[in-house]
Amino acid sequence: MADNATFFDEMHEPGGDVREGYRDYQGWLSDQDADYLKRKSRDAETLFRRIGITFNVYGADEAEERLIPFDMVPRIITAAEWRRLSRGIEQRVRALNAFLHDLYHRQEIIRAGRVPERLFRDNPAWLSHMVGFTPPGGIYTHIVGIDLVRTGPDEFFVLEDNARTPSGVSYMLENRETMMAMFPELFMRVGVESVSNYPRRLARSLAACAPNCATGKPNLAVLTPGIFNSAFFEHAFLAEQMGAELVEGSDLRVEGGRVAMRTTAGYKPVDVIYRRVDDEFLDPLTFNPDSVLGVPGIMDVYRSGGITIANAPGTGIADDKAIYSFMPDIVEFYTGEKPLLPNVETWRCADKESCQYVLDNLAGLVVKEVHGSGGYGMLIGPASSKRELEEFRKKLEAHPENYIAQPTLSLSTCPIFTEKGLAPRHVDLRPFVLVSPDAIDITPGGLTRVAMTKGSLVVNSSQGGGTKDTWVLKD
Amino acid sequence: MLGRTANALFWMFRYLERVDNTARMIDAGLRMALTRDLVTSEEEWRSVIAAAGQRRDYEAAHGSYTGVQAWNFMLREKSNPGSVLATFRMVRDNARQARNVLTSEVWEAVNDSWMQIRDLLAKPVGEKHVGDILGVIRQAGMLVHGAIIGTMPRDEGFHFARAGTFIERADNVARLLDIKYYLLLPSLNYVGSSLDTGQWDSVLRAVSGDRAFRWLNNAQIDARAIVQFLVFDQRFPRSLAYCHTALREHLDAIALIHGKEGDCHALMRAAVQNLDDVGVDGVFERGLHGFLLDFLATNGRVGLAISSDYRFLV
Numbered sequence: 014m015a016d017n018a019t020f021f022d023e024m025h026e027p028g029g030d031v032r033e034g035y036r037d038y039q040g041w042l043s044d045q046d047a048d049y050l051k052r053k054s055r056d057a058e059t060l061f062r063r064i065g066i067t068f069n070v071y072g073a074d075e076a077e078e079r080l081i082p083f084d085m086v087p088r089i090i091t092a093a094e095w096r097r098l099s100r101g102i103e104q105r106v107r108a109l110n111a112f113l114h115d116l117y118h119r120q121e122i123i124r125a126g127r128v129p130e131r132l133f134r135d136n137p138a139w140l141s142h143m144v145g146f147t148p149p150g151g152i153y154t155h156i157v158g159i160d161l162v163r164t165g166p167d168e169f170f171v172l173e174d175n176a177r178t179p180s181g182v183s184y185m186l187e188n189r190e191t192m193m194a195m196f197p198e199l200f201m202r203v204g205v206e207s208v209s210n211y212p213r214r215l216a217r218s219l220a221a222c223a224p225n226c227a228t229g230k231p232n233l234a235v236l237t238p239g240i241f242n243s244a245f246f247e248h249a250f251l252a253e254q255m256g257a258e259l260v261e262g263s264d265l266r267v268e269g270g271r272v273a274m275r276t277t278a279g280y281k282p283v284d285v286i287y288r289r290v291d292d293e294f295l296d297p298l299t300f301n302p303d304s305v306l307g308v309p310g311i312m313d314v315y316r317s318g319g320i321t322i323a324n325a326p327g328t329g330i331a332d333d334k335a336i337y338s339f340m341p342d343i344v345e346f347y348t349g350e351k352p353l354l355p356n357v358e359t360w361r362c363a364d365k366e367s368c369q370y371v372l373d374n375l376a377g378l379v380v381k382e383v384h385g386s387g388g389y390g391m392l393i394g395p396a397s398s399k400r401e402l403e404e405f406r407k408k409l410e411a412h413p414e415n416y417i418a419q420p421t422l423s424l425s426t427c428p429i430f431t432e433k434g435l436a437p438r439h440v441d442l443r444p445f446v447l448v449s450p451d452a453i454d455i456t457p458g459g460l461t462r463v464a465m466t467k468g469s470l471v472v473n474s475s476q477g478g479g480t481k482d483t484w485v486l487k488d
Numbered sequence: 489m490l491g492r493t494a495n496a497l498f499w500m501f502r503y504l505e506r507v508d509n510t511a512r513m514i515d516a517g518l519r520m521a522l523t524r525d526l527v528t529s530e531e532e533w534r535s536v537i538a539a540a541g542q543r544r545d546y547e548a549a550h551g552s553y554t555g556v557q558a559w560n561f562m563l564r565e566k567s568n569p570g571s572v573l574a575t576f577r578m579v580r581d582n583a584r585q586a587r588n589v590l591t592s593e594v595w596e597a598v599n600d601s602w603m604q605i606r607d608l609l610a611k612p613v614g615e616k617h618v619g620d621i622l623g624v625i626r627q628a629g630m631l632v633h634g635a636i637i638g639t640m641p642r643d644e645g646f647h648f649a650r651a652g653t654f655i656e657r658a659d660n661v662a663r664l665l666d667i668k669y670y671l672l673l674p675s676l677n678y679v680g681s682s683l684d685t686g687q688w689d690s691v692l693r694a695v696s697g698d699r700a701f702r703w704l705n706n707a708q709i710d711a712r713a714i715v716q717f718l719v720f721d722q723r724f725p726r727s728l729a730y731c732h733t734a735l736r737e738h739l740d741a742i743a744l745i746h747g748k749e750g751d752c753h754a755l756m757r758a759a760v761q762n763l764d765d766v767g768v769d770g771v772f773e774r775g776l777h778g779f780l781l782d783f784l785a786t787n788g789r790v791g792l793a794i795s796s797d798y799r800f801l802v
Contacts, residue, residue: 064599275799277648
């Protein structure tokens, strides 16, 4: 892999000086005893295990729960950087919602020839059930996580738009809690924007999208696949923090044109459901008939205005990796502005010439499955052996339309704490955005994912990535 | 509250009670074994396993009764679905189900205890460590009870949890009493029969009642005093009468929250009344075994009624 010197170090200038945003932190850090920090680092792990901030690993031993490694060096973003990012994120999220509304209604963007029709026609994320239907408040993506990467002082790129069910927000909150519990004095020295009211903002944002039939304070529920789901901790955490019920499919049924949950005092209607279940499993009458995770008939209730589903079914079409490469056009089409946050350059392998380029340059590219997620089924050219490259080449040649390719990005680094002191590791950033008819609300902070292995560019938790507390500094 | 969540709280505390009960039975068995010869010790472990309701599973896996085999079976063996390890996993799984209504103190008490117990029971338990491990298991129960009493809001969730504790406790104590009585006094001739005080000591120890019994009964140990104590004494927190009074109070609190009673309330009232009516003489007149079978059946019916009144299951 390339030498660290070629990557943008978020904490240090090339000469070794500490960048402005990290100065107060560095001031505190240099006062700390190395053994004390080592002890704290071990404490953090114990703390996470006790609280049970774990994720279940698919395919591993029965119900095995693992910790996502937590690194205690914060990732710091200055107020000015954040303002700029926020504007770009807001623009992007606005465009995503407009795009979804258009796709499921008049399809102006296709008529205008800016996005080819074939992209969604055969796309499994496209839901014909949503055609002509407008969700309550006109909102499709109530909760969005935009994955950003940085390559230089002013170079931020959108790597992915998570418009279906972005996860990880509980880590944003618990990482901060852990940092505040471990180093209270640090937060007296450095002014950091709070993230702790995210659950309240989420509850408010969801309530603002309640259907017209909701009377009084809307009933919110978080729909989870259950305790064996990899993100169950987060589902329970958010329900608890919002004061919402944590429901499973078996708790719900359709009754009198509403979706109702089985309480100890009988069935009570749910107004807004924050579902953490994929479209496919949402309604066995409409989608996968074998699903036991969903609610038979919920789509009928939805279409007749009896419930708000967040995020709306069918939003997956907007964060599909094949659509991604059109996002700059999409942003421009709906906002009339140039995109403030650029895309990473992307070759669509469905396109013959692009595919040839990708095949010719495989060793230098990152190739992703169009419908994949979580870092599975992905090729990182520079980190792959000759054999891996050849095997992947065969897959790519057989089904070029299933892949896109991107240059190997020079992801920025942020130091992590190791037994031998600080060491740079690659990071990305997932800010969380709440969308309601009232506002686009971006929590100042987010989830910083970090590749814990030296030189590695894969930050996914399913592949051994860790997380950091993310600080947005106060002005 | 969701019916499923109420169910999880109820069962979380039933399983917790069961874990505690199993640990105490092993403890009593150990104590007995220390003071007996090998033959009676084997008999004692057979009866401990039987009292835990694990005889069939045990005998399917083992040809003989030895202490080390018996406690390992009850603590951790894979072939025993009722082992402490398996049961504590159920405590934690139910706690996860109900996690959004548990205070962080309760959850962390369960989770911490689970991690500790899982590690302690990862390998077979030798005689040097069995006492300490039982201590940890019993403390786990106390920690969780302390956390729920000290931190949970007194809403219906609290009362479902406590109802689970007392219904399971009543069940466990009644079973223990039945097994021991059946084995030790098959003649039903309590008047003047010479008691094996060692055996009864062991029963009292298994319900943490040995000290309390002596305090409250001037150390006189006979069948009548023991039945009076374990079945009727409202001062002892594991007596059947105490468990049912507490259970009734928690069910009444739930009725108050809901503004109406269910089938379980009528059953509960009848059960408490019945216990009052029978009295200790009545128990001996009709036979302790028959009395306990009725008690267990009633207790079971109350449990089912709670489950259906409050829509625990679809």
